[in-house]
Amino acid sequence: MAIQYAILSFIGIVGIVFGISAATNIRRIGMRSRLRGLIATPKPAQASYQTALPRRNDLLPTLGKIMSGWQLTDRLYKQLASAGWAVRPSEYIGMIIGSTILFQVLSAAIFKNAIAFVIFGLIGTGIPIAVLKMQQARRLAAFNAQIIDALEMISSSLRSGFSFLRAMQMVSQEMPAPISNEFKRVVYEVNVGRSLEEALNGVVQRVGSYDFDLVVTAVNIQLQVGGDLANILETISHTLRERIQVMGEMDALTAEGKMSGIILMLLPVGLAIALITLNPKYMAIMVTDPLGPYIIGGGVLLQSLGGLIIKKMLNMDV
Secondary structure, three states: OOOHHHHHHHHHHHHHHHHHHHHHHHHHHHHHHHHHEEEEEOOOOOOOHHHOOOOOOOOOOHHHHOOOOOOOHHHHHEEEHHHOOOOHHHHHHHHHHHHHHHHHHHHHHHHOOOOHHHHHHHHHHHHHHHHHHOOOOOHHHHHHHHHHHHHHHHHHHHHHHOOHHHHOOOOOOOOOOOOOHHHHHHHHHOOOEEEEEHHHHHHHHHHHHHHHHHHHHHHHHHHHHHHHHEEEEHHHHHHHHHHHHHHHHHHOOOOOHHHHHHHHHHHHHHHHHHHHHOOOHHHHHHHOOOOHEEEEHHHHHHHHHHHHHHHHHHOOOO
């Protein structure tokens, strides 16, 4: 029965993905037909993202060929590059499918309930997505924390007579990841023929940093109209330093709410572990009773909804 559920789940997931792909392709083909002839042939959107991929064959070549024309593939290239993962979209989709099937097989083996099967499938699908989002946020925070030091190093290098590209190369050699990897990629792309403006905009698209977007805008304006770039970068560095100070004060003011949300999210899990350890028979009804999976699923759903609401209430952009 577990194998049958897994096969049906795989077929359902593939059908949904193909349906979404067909709908987006119809819209994309219509837009391209209207724009064809008005603009030059654009570069592939994923070209700047693929430079981070390792020089190896795709682990899922068949799935990669199927996804080659999908609009979803372009978005996945961007998402994976922003997380710093050297993984192809086909491989990431394979992770999601494998995680979904694994959790559904475990659900079918333990609960033998259709609702639990669906809930665990959703959990298995959500785990790779949640891990990707967490890695993106972690990498973005690390990148933003390094921008000020990088700007000061670039400004000092410019005052010493180096070019802007050479200053970026020094940052890529002296500073740690992730900013060194991104600057190294900019230097590489410029050396192979891409313009500096396009290479810098590619960093903004991959990382999604508002702070670095300010830097790129200033650099692009300076390249067009001229000016003292070293002074401009120093001014931006000072502005970013003050912004980080304000954000630190806001984090301190919202720390109590964040800690309360973490405790409320972990409390049911800790209580369930304690009850299973102290009185296994008391918690066994959650597995043996037909209503058990419904209660577990409802609890997970409500906990997730509550966590999202608390996060939304405490999330403030500066």
